[in-house]
Amino acid sequence: MIVYLLKRLILAIPTLLIASFLIFSLVHIAPGDPIRVMLGQYQDPELIARLREAMGLDLPFHVQYLRWLGKVLQGDLGLSITVKRGASVAGLIAQRFSVTVELATFSLIIALLIAIPTGVISALRQNRLSDHISRIIALAGVSIPNFFLGILLILFVGVYLRQPWGAGGYVPFSRGLGRNLAHMFLPAVALGTAYAAIIMRMMRSAMLDAMSQDFVRTARAMGIAPGDIVRRDIVKNALIPVVTVIGNSIGYLLGGSIVTETVFRLPGVGNLVIMGVFRRDFPVIQAVVLIIVVVRIIINLVVDLTYGFLDPRIRYGGER
Protein backbone atom coordinates (compact mmCIF):
# COMPACT_ATOMS: atom_id res chain seq x y z
CA MET A 1 0.00 0.00 0.00
CA ILE A 2 2.71 2.47 0.99
CA VAL A 3 4.82 1.43 -2.00
CA TYR A 4 1.85 2.04 -4.27
CA LEU A 5 1.18 5.40 -2.68
CA LEU A 6 4.79 6.48 -3.19
CA LYS A 7 4.74 5.23 -6.77
CA ARG A 8 1.61 7.22 -7.55
CA LEU A 9 3.03 10.32 -5.90
CA ILE A 10 6.22 10.04 -7.95
CA LEU A 11 4.21 9.51 -11.15
CA ALA A 12 2.20 12.65 -10.43
CA ILE A 13 5.35 14.78 -10.36
CA PRO A 14 6.08 14.92 -14.13
CA THR A 15 2.42 15.71 -14.81
CA LEU A 16 2.54 18.55 -12.33
CA LEU A 17 5.83 19.83 -13.73
CA ILE A 18 4.59 19.93 -17.31
CA ALA A 19 1.27 21.42 -16.23
CA SER A 20 3.12 24.12 -14.32
CA PHE A 21 5.27 24.77 -17.38
CA LEU A 22 2.14 25.17 -19.53
CA ILE A 23 0.60 27.52 -16.99
CA PHE A 24 3.77 29.56 -16.86
CA SER A 25 3.98 29.71 -20.66
CA LEU A 26 0.44 31.12 -20.87
CA VAL A 27 1.81 34.59 -20.24
CA HIS A 28 4.18 34.19 -23.12
CA ILE A 29 1.71 32.98 -25.72
CA ALA A 30 -0.13 36.23 -25.11
CA PRO A 31 0.50 38.45 -28.09
CA GLY A 32 2.55 41.52 -27.25
CA ASP A 33 4.63 42.50 -24.27
CA PRO A 34 2.90 41.17 -21.12
CA ILE A 35 3.87 44.21 -19.12
CA ARG A 36 2.50 46.70 -21.61
CA VAL A 37 -0.62 44.55 -21.88
CA MET A 38 -1.00 44.41 -18.13
CA LEU A 39 -0.45 48.08 -17.52
CA GLY A 40 -3.05 49.13 -20.06
CA GLN A 41 -3.14 52.89 -20.23
CA TYR A 42 -0.50 53.47 -17.54
CA GLN A 43 2.47 53.22 -19.88
CA ASP A 44 5.07 54.71 -17.56
CA PRO A 45 8.50 53.71 -18.98
CA GLU A 46 10.14 53.68 -15.56
CA LEU A 47 7.44 51.43 -14.14
CA ILE A 48 7.73 49.16 -17.19
CA ALA A 49 11.48 48.80 -16.67
CA ARG A 50 11.08 48.15 -12.94
CA LEU A 51 8.36 45.54 -13.45
CA ARG A 52 10.33 43.88 -16.21
CA GLU A 53 13.26 43.46 -13.88
CA ALA A 54 11.09 42.45 -10.92
CA MET A 55 9.40 39.76 -13.00
CA GLY A 56 12.70 38.74 -14.55
CA LEU A 57 11.34 39.15 -18.07
CA ASP A 58 14.78 40.15 -19.33
CA LEU A 59 16.12 36.66 -18.59
CA PRO A 60 16.00 33.66 -20.97
CA PHE A 61 12.70 31.77 -20.92
CA HIS A 62 13.87 28.59 -19.18
CA VAL A 63 15.62 30.61 -16.47
CA GLN A 64 12.43 32.57 -15.90
CA TYR A 65 10.44 29.36 -15.57
CA LEU A 66 12.89 27.77 -13.14
CA ARG A 67 12.97 30.90 -11.03
CA TRP A 68 9.19 31.03 -10.95
CA LEU A 69 8.94 27.33 -10.12
CA GLY A 70 11.50 27.70 -7.34
CA LYS A 71 9.48 30.49 -5.77
CA VAL A 72 6.21 28.63 -6.18
CA LEU A 73 7.66 25.62 -4.39
CA GLN A 74 8.50 27.91 -1.49
CA GLY A 75 4.93 29.19 -1.42
CA ASP A 76 5.73 32.48 -3.14
CA LEU A 77 3.18 32.97 -5.91
CA GLY A 78 4.39 36.42 -6.89
CA LEU A 79 2.79 39.83 -6.56
CA SER A 80 -0.52 40.96 -7.97
CA ILE A 81 -0.23 43.69 -10.56
CA THR A 82 -3.66 45.05 -11.24
CA VAL A 83 -6.19 43.23 -9.03
CA LYS A 84 -4.57 44.60 -5.88
CA ARG A 85 -1.34 46.28 -6.80
CA GLY A 86 1.65 44.92 -4.94
CA ALA A 87 -0.30 42.45 -2.78
CA SER A 88 1.05 38.94 -2.44
CA VAL A 89 -0.93 36.55 -4.62
CA ALA A 90 -0.55 33.78 -2.04
CA GLY A 91 -2.13 36.12 0.51
CA LEU A 92 -5.02 37.01 -1.81
CA ILE A 93 -5.69 33.32 -2.43
CA ALA A 94 -5.40 32.44 1.27
CA GLN A 95 -8.13 34.99 2.09
CA ARG A 96 -10.48 33.41 -0.41
CA PHE A 97 -9.55 29.77 -0.37
CA SER A 98 -11.89 28.82 2.47
CA VAL A 99 -14.92 30.19 0.60
CA THR A 100 -14.25 28.02 -2.45
CA VAL A 101 -13.40 24.96 -0.39
CA GLU A 102 -16.59 25.38 1.64
CA LEU A 103 -18.67 25.76 -1.53
CA ALA A 104 -17.14 22.71 -3.21
CA THR A 105 -17.38 20.52 -0.10
CA PHE A 106 -20.96 21.54 0.62
CA SER A 107 -21.90 20.84 -3.02
CA LEU A 108 -20.21 17.45 -2.91
CA ILE A 109 -22.08 16.51 0.27
CA ILE A 110 -25.43 17.61 -1.17
CA ALA A 111 -24.72 15.78 -4.43
CA LEU A 112 -23.80 12.52 -2.68
CA LEU A 113 -26.77 12.71 -0.30
CA ILE A 114 -29.13 13.05 -3.24
CA ALA A 115 -27.42 10.87 -5.80
CA ILE A 116 -26.52 7.66 -3.97
CA PRO A 117 -29.97 6.88 -2.45
CA THR A 118 -31.80 7.97 -5.61
CA GLY A 119 -29.53 5.85 -7.78
CA VAL A 120 -30.03 2.81 -5.54
CA ILE A 121 -33.81 3.18 -5.42
CA SER A 122 -34.01 3.86 -9.13
CA ALA A 123 -32.10 0.68 -9.93
CA LEU A 124 -34.05 -1.48 -7.47
CA ARG A 125 -37.33 -0.23 -8.93
CA GLN A 126 -36.16 -0.30 -12.54
CA ASN A 127 -38.78 0.88 -15.04
CA ARG A 128 -41.32 1.73 -12.36
CA LEU A 129 -42.70 5.22 -11.87
CA SER A 130 -40.13 6.29 -9.27
CA ASP A 131 -37.32 5.18 -11.59
CA HIS A 132 -38.75 7.16 -14.51
CA ILE A 133 -39.24 10.27 -12.41
CA SER A 134 -35.74 10.23 -10.96
CA ARG A 135 -34.24 9.62 -14.40
CA ILE A 136 -36.11 12.56 -15.90
CA ILE A 137 -34.98 14.79 -13.04
CA ALA A 138 -31.41 13.59 -13.54
CA LEU A 139 -31.62 14.39 -17.24
CA ALA A 140 -32.85 17.90 -16.43
CA GLY A 141 -30.09 18.15 -13.83
CA VAL A 142 -27.29 17.47 -16.31
CA SER A 143 -28.82 19.83 -18.84
CA ILE A 144 -29.46 22.94 -16.78
CA PRO A 145 -26.36 25.16 -16.58
CA ASN A 146 -25.38 25.90 -12.98
CA PHE A 147 -25.48 29.66 -13.57
CA PHE A 148 -29.09 29.48 -14.80
CA LEU A 149 -30.10 27.24 -11.92
CA GLY A 150 -28.39 29.64 -9.52
CA ILE A 151 -30.24 32.63 -10.94
CA LEU A 152 -33.55 30.74 -10.76
CA LEU A 153 -32.90 29.89 -7.11
CA ILE A 154 -32.17 33.55 -6.33
CA LEU A 155 -35.32 34.57 -8.19
CA PHE A 156 -37.55 32.13 -6.30
CA VAL A 157 -36.01 32.10 -2.83
CA GLY A 158 -34.53 35.58 -2.67
CA VAL A 159 -37.03 37.60 -4.71
CA TYR A 160 -40.37 35.79 -4.55
CA LEU A 161 -40.03 34.23 -1.07
CA ARG A 162 -38.03 37.23 0.22
CA GLN A 163 -35.55 35.09 2.15
CA PRO A 164 -32.44 37.10 3.07
CA TRP A 165 -30.21 34.01 2.68
CA GLY A 166 -31.49 33.49 -0.85
CA ALA A 167 -30.22 36.73 -2.33
CA GLY A 168 -26.58 35.80 -2.73
CA GLY A 169 -23.59 37.30 -0.95
CA TYR A 170 -21.29 35.82 1.62
CA VAL A 171 -21.48 35.80 5.40
CA PRO A 172 -18.17 34.91 7.08
CA PHE A 173 -17.93 32.28 9.80
CA SER A 174 -17.28 34.99 12.37
CA ARG A 175 -20.88 36.18 12.01
CA GLY A 176 -22.32 32.83 12.93
CA LEU A 177 -22.01 29.37 11.45
CA GLY A 178 -25.75 29.09 10.91
CA ARG A 179 -25.96 32.22 8.77
CA ASN A 180 -22.81 31.26 6.93
CA LEU A 181 -24.23 27.85 6.01
CA ALA A 182 -27.62 29.31 5.13
CA HIS A 183 -26.02 31.67 2.62
CA MET A 184 -23.96 28.83 1.22
CA PHE A 185 -26.94 26.52 0.77
CA LEU A 186 -28.31 27.79 -2.56
CA PRO A 187 -24.87 28.11 -4.18
CA ALA A 188 -24.12 24.55 -3.11
CA VAL A 189 -27.42 23.33 -4.57
CA ALA A 190 -26.78 25.19 -7.84
CA LEU A 191 -23.31 23.70 -8.14
CA GLY A 192 -24.16 20.26 -6.79
CA THR A 193 -27.21 19.50 -8.92
CA ALA A 194 -25.46 18.58 -12.15
CA TYR A 195 -22.88 16.65 -10.17
CA ALA A 196 -25.64 14.78 -8.36
CA ALA A 197 -27.26 13.94 -11.68
CA ILE A 198 -24.03 12.52 -13.10
CA ILE A 199 -23.39 10.42 -9.98
CA MET A 200 -26.99 9.23 -9.79
CA ARG A 201 -26.95 7.98 -13.38
CA MET A 202 -23.71 6.13 -12.78
CA MET A 203 -24.97 4.69 -9.50
CA ARG A 204 -28.08 3.40 -11.21
CA SER A 205 -26.32 1.74 -14.13
CA ALA A 206 -23.59 0.31 -11.86
CA MET A 207 -26.30 -1.14 -9.60
CA LEU A 208 -28.06 -2.72 -12.57
CA ASP A 209 -24.74 -4.15 -13.68
CA ALA A 210 -24.00 -5.61 -10.27
CA MET A 211 -27.54 -6.99 -9.94
CA SER A 212 -27.11 -9.11 -13.05
CA GLN A 213 -23.89 -10.72 -11.79
CA ASP A 214 -23.61 -14.40 -10.93
CA PHE A 215 -22.72 -13.80 -7.29
CA VAL A 216 -26.04 -12.09 -6.75
CA ARG A 217 -27.90 -15.02 -8.23
CA THR A 218 -25.89 -17.38 -6.06
CA ALA A 219 -26.62 -15.32 -2.96
CA ARG A 220 -30.32 -15.36 -3.81
CA ALA A 221 -30.25 -19.10 -4.31
CA MET A 222 -28.58 -19.48 -0.94
CA GLY A 223 -31.56 -17.75 0.57
CA ILE A 224 -29.77 -14.67 1.89
CA ALA A 225 -32.17 -11.88 2.81
CA PRO A 226 -32.68 -9.48 -0.15
CA GLY A 227 -31.78 -6.47 2.00
CA ASP A 228 -28.45 -8.03 2.89
CA ILE A 229 -27.71 -8.82 -0.76
CA VAL A 230 -28.37 -5.23 -1.74
CA ARG A 231 -26.23 -3.82 1.02
CA ARG A 232 -23.35 -6.28 1.06
CA ASP A 233 -23.06 -7.36 -2.54
CA ILE A 234 -24.78 -4.98 -4.91
CA VAL A 235 -24.17 -1.52 -3.47
CA LYS A 236 -20.60 -2.29 -2.51
CA ASN A 237 -19.75 -3.53 -5.98
CA ALA A 238 -21.59 -0.68 -7.64
CA LEU A 239 -19.68 1.93 -5.67
CA ILE A 240 -16.39 1.25 -7.49
CA PRO A 241 -17.33 2.77 -10.87
CA VAL A 242 -19.25 5.48 -8.99
CA VAL A 243 -16.14 6.52 -7.10
CA THR A 244 -14.33 6.77 -10.45
CA VAL A 245 -17.01 9.09 -11.77
CA ILE A 246 -16.93 11.16 -8.58
CA GLY A 247 -13.18 11.58 -9.03
CA ASN A 248 -13.25 12.23 -12.77
CA SER A 249 -16.00 14.82 -12.44
CA ILE A 250 -14.31 16.72 -9.62
CA GLY A 251 -12.98 19.03 -12.32
CA TYR A 252 -16.56 20.03 -13.01
CA LEU A 253 -16.96 21.02 -9.38
CA LEU A 254 -13.76 23.10 -9.46
CA GLY A 255 -14.58 24.82 -12.76
CA GLY A 256 -18.24 25.20 -11.84
CA SER A 257 -17.40 26.90 -8.58
CA ILE A 258 -15.91 29.79 -10.58
CA VAL A 259 -19.27 30.33 -12.26
CA THR A 260 -21.29 29.77 -9.07
CA GLU A 261 -19.19 32.30 -7.17
CA THR A 262 -19.99 34.86 -9.85
CA VAL A 263 -23.73 34.13 -9.70
CA PHE A 264 -23.96 34.39 -5.92
CA ARG A 265 -21.28 37.07 -5.51
CA LEU A 266 -19.09 34.91 -3.29
CA PRO A 267 -15.57 36.22 -2.65
CA GLY A 268 -13.82 32.96 -3.53
CA VAL A 269 -10.84 31.93 -5.60
CA GLY A 270 -12.97 31.70 -8.75
CA ASN A 271 -14.03 35.28 -8.33
CA LEU A 272 -10.35 36.22 -8.01
CA VAL A 273 -9.34 34.49 -11.25
CA ILE A 274 -12.14 36.21 -13.15
CA MET A 275 -10.93 39.58 -11.86
CA GLY A 276 -7.45 38.53 -12.87
CA VAL A 277 -8.58 37.77 -16.43
CA PHE A 278 -10.49 41.05 -16.72
CA ARG A 279 -7.55 43.09 -15.48
CA ARG A 280 -4.91 40.92 -17.14
CA ASP A 281 -3.17 40.19 -13.87
CA PHE A 282 -1.01 37.29 -15.02
CA PRO A 283 0.49 36.27 -11.66
CA VAL A 284 -3.04 35.94 -10.26
CA ILE A 285 -4.28 33.86 -13.21
CA GLN A 286 -1.23 31.60 -13.13
CA ALA A 287 -1.45 31.04 -9.39
CA VAL A 288 -5.16 30.22 -9.27
CA VAL A 289 -5.02 27.90 -12.28
CA LEU A 290 -1.97 26.15 -10.82
CA ILE A 291 -3.71 25.62 -7.49
CA ILE A 292 -6.84 24.24 -9.15
CA VAL A 293 -4.81 21.77 -11.22
CA VAL A 294 -2.77 20.67 -8.17
CA VAL A 295 -5.95 20.18 -6.12
CA ARG A 296 -7.49 18.16 -8.93
CA ILE A 297 -4.45 15.88 -9.29
CA ILE A 298 -4.36 15.30 -5.53
CA ILE A 299 -8.07 14.49 -5.41
CA ASN A 300 -7.70 12.02 -8.27
CA LEU A 301 -4.88 10.37 -6.36
CA VAL A 302 -7.03 10.10 -3.24
CA VAL A 303 -9.89 8.65 -5.28
CA ASP A 304 -7.58 6.02 -6.73
CA LEU A 305 -6.50 5.04 -3.26
CA THR A 306 -10.06 4.58 -2.00
CA TYR A 307 -10.56 1.72 -4.46
CA GLY A 308 -8.49 -0.42 -2.13
CA PHE A 309 -10.91 0.12 0.72
CA LEU A 310 -13.94 -0.59 -1.43
CA ASP A 311 -12.58 -3.58 -3.26
CA PRO A 312 -10.06 -5.90 -1.63
CA ARG A 313 -9.52 -7.57 -5.01
CA ILE A 314 -7.51 -4.56 -6.11
CA ARG A 315 -4.09 -5.09 -4.58
CA TYR A 316 -1.82 -2.13 -4.74
CA GLY A 317 1.78 -2.63 -5.70
CA GLY A 318 0.99 -6.09 -7.07
CA GLU A 319 -0.19 -6.51 -10.63
CA ARG A 320 -0.74 -2.83 -11.22
Added chain:
Amino acid sequence: MAWEIQSGEYELGAHRTLLQEFWRNFRRNKLSLIGGFIVLFYAFLAIFAPLLAPYDPIEQYDAPRGMRNPMPPLSRDVDGRLFLLGTDKFGRDILSRAIYGTRTLLQVAVGSISIAMLLGVTMGAIAGYRAGTWVDELLMRAVDIMLSFPSLVLAIALVGAFGIGKIQIGPFTLSNIVKIMLVIAITYSPRFARVMRAVVLQEMGKDYVAAAKISGASSARILLAEIFPNTIPPIIVQASLMMATTVLTTSSLSFLGLGLQPPRPSLGLMLNEARDYLFWGAWWYVMVPGGLITLAILGFNLLGDGLRDALDPRQARRRG
Protein backbone atom coordinates in the same frame (compact mmCIF):
# COMPACT_ATOMS: atom_id res chain seq x y z
CA MET B 1 -26.69 14.53 -37.22
CA ALA B 2 -28.20 11.12 -37.70
CA TRP B 3 -29.18 12.17 -41.18
CA GLU B 4 -25.64 13.08 -42.03
CA ILE B 5 -24.35 9.64 -41.26
CA GLN B 6 -27.13 8.14 -43.27
CA SER B 7 -26.57 10.01 -46.48
CA GLY B 8 -22.81 9.72 -46.08
CA GLU B 9 -22.85 6.00 -45.71
CA TYR B 10 -25.49 5.26 -48.31
CA GLU B 11 -22.97 6.38 -50.87
CA LEU B 12 -20.68 3.62 -49.71
CA GLY B 13 -23.49 1.19 -50.44
CA ALA B 14 -22.08 -1.83 -48.66
CA HIS B 15 -23.14 -0.71 -45.18
CA ARG B 16 -26.78 -0.35 -45.97
CA THR B 17 -28.09 -3.11 -43.79
CA LEU B 18 -25.97 -1.94 -40.88
CA LEU B 19 -27.41 1.51 -41.32
CA GLN B 20 -30.93 0.31 -41.49
CA GLU B 21 -30.30 -1.49 -38.25
CA PHE B 22 -28.83 1.67 -36.78
CA TRP B 23 -31.88 3.69 -37.82
CA ARG B 24 -34.20 1.06 -36.37
CA ASN B 25 -32.36 1.16 -33.06
CA PHE B 26 -32.28 4.93 -33.03
CA ARG B 27 -35.98 5.27 -33.85
CA ARG B 28 -37.00 2.82 -31.17
CA ASN B 29 -35.74 5.19 -28.46
CA LYS B 30 -38.33 7.95 -28.17
CA LEU B 31 -36.06 10.19 -26.13
CA SER B 32 -33.39 10.29 -28.82
CA LEU B 33 -36.03 11.19 -31.41
CA ILE B 34 -37.12 14.07 -29.17
CA GLY B 35 -33.45 15.09 -28.94
CA GLY B 36 -33.22 15.00 -32.73
CA PHE B 37 -36.28 17.23 -33.07
CA ILE B 38 -34.91 19.71 -30.52
CA VAL B 39 -31.63 19.90 -32.43
CA LEU B 40 -33.51 20.41 -35.70
CA PHE B 41 -35.50 23.20 -34.08
CA TYR B 42 -32.28 24.94 -33.05
CA ALA B 43 -30.78 24.48 -36.50
CA PHE B 44 -33.93 26.08 -37.91
CA LEU B 45 -33.72 29.02 -35.48
CA ALA B 46 -30.05 29.54 -36.27
CA ILE B 47 -30.37 29.32 -40.05
CA PHE B 48 -33.48 31.47 -40.40
CA ALA B 49 -32.69 33.94 -37.60
CA PRO B 50 -32.93 37.02 -39.86
CA LEU B 51 -36.38 35.93 -41.07
CA LEU B 52 -37.67 34.88 -37.65
CA ALA B 53 -36.52 37.83 -35.56
CA PRO B 54 -39.19 40.54 -35.52
CA TYR B 55 -36.73 43.38 -34.79
CA ASP B 56 -33.09 44.29 -35.13
CA PRO B 57 -31.41 42.66 -32.08
CA ILE B 58 -29.31 45.71 -31.24
CA GLU B 59 -31.87 48.44 -31.95
CA GLN B 60 -32.97 50.21 -28.73
CA TYR B 61 -36.61 51.21 -28.29
CA ASP B 62 -37.99 53.70 -25.82
CA ALA B 63 -40.47 52.68 -23.18
CA PRO B 64 -43.76 54.59 -23.18
CA ARG B 65 -44.54 57.16 -20.50
CA GLY B 66 -44.88 55.58 -17.07
CA MET B 67 -42.86 52.48 -17.97
CA ARG B 68 -39.19 51.63 -17.87
CA ASN B 69 -37.00 49.13 -19.63
CA PRO B 70 -36.76 46.20 -19.15
CA MET B 71 -40.45 45.80 -20.01
CA PRO B 72 -42.37 42.53 -19.45
CA PRO B 73 -43.71 40.35 -22.29
CA LEU B 74 -46.48 41.77 -24.48
CA SER B 75 -45.42 45.37 -23.75
CA ARG B 76 -45.42 48.09 -26.41
CA ASP B 77 -42.92 50.88 -26.93
CA VAL B 78 -43.76 54.58 -27.48
CA ASP B 79 -44.53 53.93 -31.15
CA GLY B 80 -46.76 50.96 -30.37
CA ARG B 81 -44.34 48.17 -31.39
CA LEU B 82 -45.24 44.90 -29.68
CA PHE B 83 -42.54 42.97 -27.80
CA LEU B 84 -43.75 39.38 -27.40
CA LEU B 85 -41.11 38.43 -24.83
CA GLY B 86 -40.45 41.89 -23.45
CA THR B 87 -37.38 44.09 -23.64
CA ASP B 88 -33.97 44.15 -21.96
CA LYS B 89 -32.36 46.92 -19.93
CA PHE B 90 -31.55 48.97 -23.03
CA GLY B 91 -34.99 48.52 -24.55
CA ARG B 92 -33.90 45.89 -27.07
CA ASP B 93 -36.32 43.14 -28.11
CA ILE B 94 -35.62 39.99 -26.08
CA LEU B 95 -37.17 37.66 -28.65
CA SER B 96 -34.95 38.97 -31.45
CA ARG B 97 -31.88 38.93 -29.22
CA ALA B 98 -32.66 35.38 -28.11
CA ILE B 99 -33.01 34.20 -31.71
CA TYR B 100 -29.76 35.83 -32.79
CA GLY B 101 -28.10 34.72 -29.55
CA THR B 102 -29.07 31.14 -30.34
CA ARG B 103 -27.56 31.55 -33.77
CA THR B 104 -24.26 32.82 -32.35
CA LEU B 105 -24.19 30.09 -29.72
CA LEU B 106 -24.60 27.36 -32.34
CA GLN B 107 -22.07 29.03 -34.61
CA VAL B 108 -19.48 29.00 -31.87
CA ALA B 109 -20.36 25.47 -30.76
CA VAL B 110 -20.31 23.96 -34.26
CA GLY B 111 -17.20 25.92 -35.21
CA SER B 112 -15.24 24.95 -32.13
CA ILE B 113 -16.30 21.30 -32.26
CA SER B 114 -15.22 21.15 -35.91
CA ILE B 115 -11.80 22.58 -35.11
CA ALA B 116 -11.48 20.36 -32.02
CA MET B 117 -12.40 17.34 -34.12
CA LEU B 118 -9.84 18.21 -36.79
CA LEU B 119 -7.07 18.70 -34.21
CA GLY B 120 -8.02 15.76 -32.04
CA VAL B 121 -8.65 13.30 -34.85
CA THR B 122 -5.29 14.10 -36.43
CA MET B 123 -3.47 13.72 -33.12
CA GLY B 124 -5.33 10.53 -32.24
CA ALA B 125 -4.87 8.97 -35.68
CA ILE B 126 -1.12 9.54 -35.66
CA ALA B 127 -0.80 8.30 -32.07
CA GLY B 128 -2.90 5.22 -32.77
CA TYR B 129 -1.14 4.37 -36.00
CA ARG B 130 2.26 4.77 -34.39
CA ALA B 131 1.17 3.24 -31.09
CA GLY B 132 4.03 2.38 -28.77
CA THR B 133 6.50 4.72 -30.39
CA TRP B 134 7.82 7.98 -28.95
CA VAL B 135 5.38 9.93 -31.15
CA ASP B 136 2.46 8.17 -29.50
CA GLU B 137 4.01 8.64 -26.07
CA LEU B 138 4.55 12.35 -26.66
CA LEU B 139 1.07 13.03 -28.05
CA MET B 140 -0.72 11.07 -25.36
CA ARG B 141 1.32 12.68 -22.61
CA ALA B 142 0.24 16.05 -23.98
CA VAL B 143 -3.37 14.85 -23.99
CA ASP B 144 -3.08 13.63 -20.38
CA ILE B 145 -1.68 16.94 -19.22
CA MET B 146 -4.41 18.91 -20.95
CA LEU B 147 -7.04 16.67 -19.42
CA SER B 148 -5.62 17.33 -15.96
CA PHE B 149 -7.06 20.86 -16.30
CA PRO B 150 -10.78 21.12 -15.61
CA SER B 151 -12.09 22.16 -19.04
CA LEU B 152 -13.69 25.43 -17.97
CA VAL B 153 -10.55 26.36 -16.05
CA LEU B 154 -8.40 25.69 -19.12
CA ALA B 155 -10.74 27.78 -21.25
CA ILE B 156 -10.63 30.64 -18.73
CA ALA B 157 -6.83 30.42 -18.54
CA LEU B 158 -6.59 30.58 -22.34
CA VAL B 159 -8.89 33.61 -22.47
CA GLY B 160 -6.70 35.09 -19.77
CA ALA B 161 -3.64 34.56 -21.92
CA PHE B 162 -5.14 35.81 -25.17
CA GLY B 163 -7.11 38.63 -23.61
CA ILE B 164 -10.76 39.55 -23.89
CA GLY B 165 -12.06 40.75 -27.23
CA LYS B 166 -10.31 40.53 -30.57
CA ILE B 167 -6.60 39.91 -30.62
CA GLN B 168 -3.67 40.87 -32.80
CA ILE B 169 -1.07 38.23 -33.65
CA GLY B 170 1.62 39.84 -35.77
CA PRO B 171 -0.07 41.10 -38.91
CA PHE B 172 -3.24 39.06 -38.30
CA THR B 173 -6.28 40.18 -36.40
CA LEU B 174 -8.38 37.41 -34.92
CA SER B 175 -11.99 38.38 -34.31
CA ASN B 176 -13.31 37.67 -30.82
CA ILE B 177 -15.68 34.93 -32.03
CA VAL B 178 -12.90 33.04 -33.86
CA LYS B 179 -10.66 33.39 -30.80
CA ILE B 180 -13.37 31.85 -28.59
CA MET B 181 -13.79 28.99 -31.06
CA LEU B 182 -10.04 28.36 -30.91
CA VAL B 183 -10.01 28.48 -27.11
CA ILE B 184 -12.82 25.94 -26.86
CA ALA B 185 -11.36 23.79 -29.65
CA ILE B 186 -8.01 23.59 -27.86
CA THR B 187 -9.80 22.71 -24.63
CA TYR B 188 -11.76 19.82 -26.11
CA SER B 189 -9.42 18.43 -28.77
CA PRO B 190 -7.75 15.98 -26.32
CA ARG B 191 -11.02 14.12 -25.86
CA PHE B 192 -11.30 13.51 -29.58
CA ALA B 193 -7.66 12.44 -29.65
CA ARG B 194 -8.34 9.79 -26.99
CA VAL B 195 -11.37 8.35 -28.78
CA MET B 196 -9.64 8.41 -32.16
CA ARG B 197 -6.52 6.69 -30.86
CA ALA B 198 -8.56 3.92 -29.26
CA VAL B 199 -10.60 3.34 -32.42
CA VAL B 200 -7.56 3.35 -34.70
CA LEU B 201 -5.79 0.89 -32.41
CA GLN B 202 -8.80 -1.40 -32.48
CA GLU B 203 -9.09 -1.24 -36.27
CA MET B 204 -5.36 -1.82 -36.74
CA GLY B 205 -5.74 -5.33 -35.38
CA LYS B 206 -8.27 -6.30 -38.02
CA ASP B 207 -7.62 -8.43 -41.10
CA TYR B 208 -8.40 -5.79 -43.68
CA VAL B 209 -5.55 -3.63 -42.43
CA ALA B 210 -3.16 -6.57 -42.57
CA ALA B 211 -4.38 -7.28 -46.11
CA ALA B 212 -3.78 -3.67 -47.14
CA LYS B 213 -0.29 -3.81 -45.67
CA ILE B 214 0.57 -7.03 -47.49
CA SER B 215 -0.66 -5.58 -50.76
CA GLY B 216 1.87 -2.79 -50.27
CA ALA B 217 -0.37 0.18 -49.48
CA SER B 218 1.40 3.18 -47.95
CA SER B 219 0.79 4.21 -44.34
CA ALA B 220 -1.05 7.31 -45.42
CA ARG B 221 -3.28 5.27 -47.71
CA ILE B 222 -4.06 2.68 -45.06
CA LEU B 223 -4.88 5.37 -42.53
CA LEU B 224 -6.97 7.58 -44.79
CA ALA B 225 -8.65 5.14 -47.14
CA GLU B 226 -8.95 2.00 -45.05
CA ILE B 227 -9.10 2.88 -41.37
CA PHE B 228 -10.56 6.36 -41.44
CA PRO B 229 -14.06 5.50 -42.75
CA ASN B 230 -14.50 3.07 -39.85
CA THR B 231 -13.67 5.72 -37.29
CA ILE B 232 -16.44 8.07 -38.40
CA PRO B 233 -19.35 6.66 -36.35
CA PRO B 234 -17.64 6.78 -32.93
CA ILE B 235 -16.24 10.22 -33.70
CA ILE B 236 -19.70 11.49 -34.64
CA VAL B 237 -21.15 10.12 -31.41
CA GLN B 238 -18.38 11.83 -29.49
CA ALA B 239 -19.02 15.08 -31.38
CA SER B 240 -22.74 15.09 -30.63
CA LEU B 241 -22.12 14.35 -26.94
CA MET B 242 -19.48 17.07 -26.89
CA MET B 243 -21.91 19.55 -28.45
CA ALA B 244 -23.84 19.64 -25.16
CA THR B 245 -20.65 20.31 -23.21
CA THR B 246 -19.50 22.94 -25.68
CA VAL B 247 -22.81 24.80 -25.53
CA LEU B 248 -22.43 24.81 -21.74
CA THR B 249 -18.82 26.04 -21.83
CA THR B 250 -19.52 28.70 -24.47
CA SER B 251 -22.45 30.11 -22.57
CA SER B 252 -20.57 29.89 -19.25
CA LEU B 253 -17.73 31.95 -20.72
CA SER B 254 -20.20 34.51 -22.06
CA PHE B 255 -22.02 34.58 -18.74
CA LEU B 256 -18.72 35.35 -16.99
CA GLY B 257 -18.14 38.17 -19.46
CA LEU B 258 -15.14 36.38 -20.96
CA GLY B 259 -16.84 35.12 -24.11
CA LEU B 260 -18.91 36.98 -26.67
CA GLN B 261 -18.84 40.70 -26.16
CA PRO B 262 -21.67 43.24 -26.33
CA PRO B 263 -23.53 44.43 -28.28
CA ARG B 264 -23.50 41.04 -30.09
CA PRO B 265 -26.55 39.14 -28.84
CA SER B 266 -25.44 36.23 -26.67
CA LEU B 267 -27.60 34.08 -24.41
CA GLY B 268 -24.95 33.82 -21.69
CA LEU B 269 -24.39 37.55 -21.64
CA MET B 270 -28.16 38.20 -21.51
CA LEU B 271 -28.32 36.12 -18.33
CA ASN B 272 -25.43 38.06 -16.86
CA GLU B 273 -27.20 41.37 -17.53
CA ALA B 274 -30.48 40.01 -16.22
CA ARG B 275 -28.94 39.39 -12.79
CA ASP B 276 -29.11 43.11 -12.04
CA TYR B 277 -32.86 43.12 -12.65
CA LEU B 278 -33.79 40.06 -10.61
CA PHE B 279 -35.07 42.19 -7.76
CA TRP B 280 -37.31 44.06 -10.18
CA GLY B 281 -38.85 40.65 -10.75
CA ALA B 282 -37.74 40.66 -14.41
CA TRP B 283 -38.28 36.91 -14.82
CA TRP B 284 -38.64 37.08 -18.62
CA TYR B 285 -35.14 38.52 -18.87
CA VAL B 286 -33.85 35.32 -17.20
CA MET B 287 -36.20 32.64 -18.45
CA VAL B 288 -35.82 33.23 -22.17
CA PRO B 289 -32.03 32.94 -22.53
CA GLY B 290 -31.68 30.41 -19.69
CA GLY B 291 -34.44 28.23 -21.08
CA LEU B 292 -32.94 28.30 -24.56
CA ILE B 293 -29.49 27.26 -23.31
CA THR B 294 -30.95 24.47 -21.17
CA LEU B 295 -33.13 23.11 -23.95
CA ALA B 296 -30.18 23.10 -26.35
CA ILE B 297 -28.03 21.14 -23.90
CA LEU B 298 -30.90 18.73 -23.26
CA GLY B 299 -31.43 18.19 -26.99
CA PHE B 300 -27.77 17.47 -27.71
CA ASN B 301 -27.54 15.17 -24.67
CA LEU B 302 -30.56 13.15 -25.80
CA LEU B 303 -29.38 12.98 -29.39
CA GLY B 304 -25.86 11.99 -28.37
CA ASP B 305 -27.09 9.28 -26.01
CA GLY B 306 -29.43 8.00 -28.71
CA LEU B 307 -26.70 7.85 -31.34
CA ARG B 308 -24.36 6.08 -28.95
CA ASP B 309 -26.96 3.52 -27.95
CA ALA B 310 -28.05 2.92 -31.54
CA LEU B 311 -24.47 2.20 -32.56
CA ASP B 312 -23.87 -0.04 -29.59
CA PRO B 313 -27.19 -1.71 -28.74
CA ARG B 314 -25.67 -4.26 -26.38
CA GLN B 315 -24.34 -1.53 -24.08
CA ALA B 316 -27.61 0.34 -24.39
CA ARG B 317 -29.68 -2.51 -23.05
CA ARG B 318 -27.54 -2.56 -19.97
CA ARG B 319 -27.91 1.15 -19.51
CA GLY B 320 -31.65 0.55 -19.66
